[in-house]
Amino acid sequence: MTIPEDRDAGSAVPARAGTVISVDAMGGDLGPAAVVAGLDRSARKNPDIRFLLHGPQDELARLVAKKRALRDRVELRDAGGVVQMTDKPSQVMRHGQGTSMWSALESVRDGEATVCVSCGNTGALMALSMVRLRKLPGVSRPAIAVLWPSRNPQGFNVMLDVGADIRADAQDLLQYALMGASYARNGLDLARPRIGLLNVGTEEHKGRAELHAAHALIAAHAGDAHYDFVGFVEGGDIPGDRADVIVTDGFTGNIAIKTGEGTAKLVGDLLREAFAYTPLSRLASLLAYTSLRRLQKRIDPRRVNGGVFLGLNGTVVKSHGAADATGVSAAVKLAFQLAQSGFSERLAQRIAGATETAPAPPAGPKNGTHA
Numbered sequence: 075m076t077i078p079e080d081r082d083a084g085s086a087v088p089a090r091a092g093t094v095i096s097v098d099a100m101g102g103d104l105g106p107a108a109v110v111a112g113l114d115r116s117a118r119k120n121p122d123i124r125f126l127l128h129g130p131q132d133e134l135a136r137l138v139a140k141k142r143a144l145r146d147r148v149e150l151r152d153a154g155g156v157v158q159m160t161d162k163p164s165q166v167m168r169h170g171q172g173t174s175m176w177s178a179l180e181s182v183r184d185g186e187a188t189v190c191v192s193c194g195n196t197g198a199l200m201a202l203s204m205v206r207l208r209k210l211p212g213v214s215r216p217a218i219a220v221l222w223p224s225r226n227p228q229g230f231n232v233m234l235d236v237g238a239d240i241r242a243d244a245q246d247l248l249q250y251a252l253m254g255a256s257y258a259r260n261g262l263d264l265a266r267p268r269i270g271l272l273n274v275g276t277e278e279h280k281g282r283a284e285l286h287a288a289h290a291l292i293a294a295h296a297g298d299a300h301y302d303f304v305g306f307v308e309g310g311d312i313p314g315d316r317a318d319v320i321v322t323d324g325f326t327g328n329i330a331i332k333t334g335e336g337t338a339k340l341v342g343d344l345l346r347e348a349f350a351y352t353p354l355s356r357l358a359s360l361l362a363y364t365s366l367r368r369l370q371k372r373i374d375p376r377r378v379n380g381g382v383f384l385g386l387n388g389t390v391v392k393s394h395g396a397a398d399a400t401g402v403s404a405a406v407k408l409a410f411q412l413a414q415s416g417f418s419e420r421l422a423q424r425i426a427g428a429t430e431t432a433p434a435p436p437a438g439p440k441n442g443t444h445a
Contacts, residue, residue, distance in 0.1 A: 093122060093413045095406060096187035098178040099129035100156040101194025103396045107137055109193065112402025113148070114141040116410070119403075123410050126187050128153045128177040153177040157194050159395060163201035170202055179206045182388040188413035191380075191405050193393040200238050200383060207388040212425050215239045215246045216385035217324070218392065219257050220331060225315040228262045233312060235324040236331045236381060242323035244287035247271065249425065251292045253384040254319035255301040256424050260417045261408075262318065266300055270307030270317030272326060281306065292321070299424070380405035382412065385425070389418045 097113065099106040106129055113125055124147055127134055131152035138144050155173035157166050170176045175194050181187040183206050192199050200216065209216060217235035224231040232254050235242065242250070251269050258267035271289055273281040278289070289306065296303045304317050312320050312330060322330070349359035383390040389412050393405035412418070 093410055094124045094126060094187040095409050096126045096178045096181035096190045098174045098192035098194055099127050099134055100174040104398060106134060108398050109402050110137040111399035114143050115399055115403035116406040117143040117147050126151055126181050128174040130154055151177050157198050159195050161195055161198055163197040166198040167201050167205055175202060179203060183207055189389040189391060189409040191391045191393060191409050193395050193397050196392055199392055203383055203386055203390050207386045210385050210387060210422050210425050213249055213385035216383055217250050217253060218381040219254060219384050220381045222312055224313045231318055231320055232258045233320040233327060235327050237324045237328035240325035244284050244291055247288035247321055248291040250321045252299055252424055254321060255299060256421050258319050260415050264318055266302055267318040268302045268304050269319045270304050270311060272320055272322035273306040276306045276308060380408040
């Protein structure tokens, strides 16, 4: 995935040599060894990347010392505390100072790094990000955006929100559309992304009142914000080619993405069982090996690992908690490319401009008609 100049802006973005990524080494299911291995992969592929690595210094120093590619590319920041997956966001906000997650976000807040990457607790990471980095002016609710494999020529669609906040009113959904369009321009090289609003049907009379209000708002902004609004889309359009950006609330988006991940794993397991069923089927699997490897690479969630927190004064990439070295490297690659594009600054400009010109939400029907 390559990130071009954002067409929101009228001038090119100069390359940022030696881009610094702030990395939370702790909190992932596989521990700091997997994180360091992922950084090593990224460092071997990209000579222009540097890291601030946060966690227990002695433990991290031993891991980093074993990776030649990380020599003189990593600065360690000692942080003995760890945010566990079971910790409540409210507890982390009150008592999280001294943890690796807090320290990693502070480096972005203080301007030492451009992007933060963490495999840790999603709720805690979002809560701390809002406290330490603050929301962009005009943003009510930040969103988490992910890349979803699709039938479109670019190979992926952007979907948001996938879990930052389970609620979203019409104005929030408009902001998601604006942020998603900017991310698609930066992440998928789309000059004029197509926006779809997720609903229980494509007919305009279906759905909740706030969806009808959001439909009108997103349509009204299409010209000024340089995107095309295709109207309501359904669940089957998430991996389809009708839209490039799928907008929804965090409750629906989170269920959708986890359902997709579970379905992909089920299909993979069933394929392995089918090819192992008889000696003839095992032979068939050998003949189809190249095609199966291509399919595996195409849908491997590790290779598009990284949900981006949008709407903050700084960029945060949330890696999957179970990410291995391949997954961590993919998240770092995404973070580096967003940093190089100046994405956070451009997004702030887009949201600020939209806030100044936003029309009042139209009054929707009192009771939406459901499918």
